[in-house]
Amino acid sequence: MIETIVFDVGETITRDDRYWGSWADWLDIPRHTLSALVGAVVAQGRDNADAVRLARPGIDVAAEYAAREAAGHGEALDESDLYDDVRPALSGLRKLGIRVVIAGNQTSRMGELLRGLDLPADLIVTSGDWGVAKPAPEFFARVLEVAGAASRETVYVGDHPANDVHPAKRAGLRAAHIRRGPWGHLWADAPDVVAAADWRIDSLTQLTAILAD
Incomplete structure (x- = not known):
C-alpha cells in the first residue's frame, strides 16, 4: 500500500519556461536559442547549467545568478x-x-x-x-x-x-x-x-x- x-x-x-526565459533575457539572446541549447545538453546527459555556459563561454554561473538577484531579476514563481x-x-x-x-x-x-x-x-x-x-x-x-x-x-x-x-x-x-x-x-x-x-x-x-x- x-x-x-x-x-x-x-x-x-x-x-521551467519562466526560469529559462528569464536567463535568455538576462543574457540578451533569443529565448528559442537558449531553449535549443538546453535541449542539446539534455540530450548529452549534461548539467542544464551548461546551456548557459554554451551561450556565454567562460561565464561564472553562480556569480551571474547573484548578479541577477541583486538586480531584481531573480527567482519568481x-x-x-x-x-x-x-x-x-x-x-x-x-x-x-x-x-x-x-x-x-x-x-x-x-x-x-x-x-x-x-x-x-x-x-x-x-x-x-x-x-x-x-x-x-x-x-x-x-x-x-x-x-x-x-x-x-x-x-x-x-x-x-x-x-x-x-x-x-x-x-x-x-x-x-x-x-x-x-x-x-x-x-x-x-x-x-x-x-x-x-x-x-x-x-x-x-x-x-x-x-x-
Whole structure:
C-alpha cells in the first residue's frame, strides 16, 4: 500500500519556461536559442547549467545568478508556473489519505515561493533547505525521513531519470517517471527507465487515478 507520494519540482510540479526565459533575457539572446541549447545538453546527459555556459563561454554561473538577484531579476514563481494538473492531483491524493510531500533540487528561496502558493501538500522542502541535492543518496535518505512511511510504501515522482527515477530506486523507494519537459520526453522510452520505473505517466492526475484503483 502506498502511504506517501514525494514530488520533484521542476518539470513535475512547475514549468521551467519562466526560469529559462528569464536567463535568455538576462543574457540578451533569443529565448528559442537558449531553449535549443538546453535541449542539446539534455540530450548529452549534461548539467542544464551548461546551456548557459554554451551561450556565454567562460561565464561564472553562480556569480551571474547573484548578479541577477541583486538586480531584481531573480527567482519568481506564481500560479501560472504550475502545471494545470497539480492542484487536482495533490488534492485527490490527500483525499485518498496519502501523505503528499514536495522535495526537489531548488534553492531555499524557491522553497519559500512554493510554500507561499498554499499547495495541498503536507510538506514542501528543497535541496537548498537540506544542504544536499539529488542524485546524492543523502537526499533520498532525507526524503525517507520526511515521508513517514517505509521505502516500499513511498513513491518518488519526477521527470529526470538520473536525478529522480534511478536514485529513488537505489534508495529502495518506488518511482514514477512523468513524460513532461525535455528530460521526461527525451528519456521516457529509454530501456533503463522502462525497466526501473514502477509507473510511467503523462500527467499527475493519471497517477492519482492509478492509486485510487
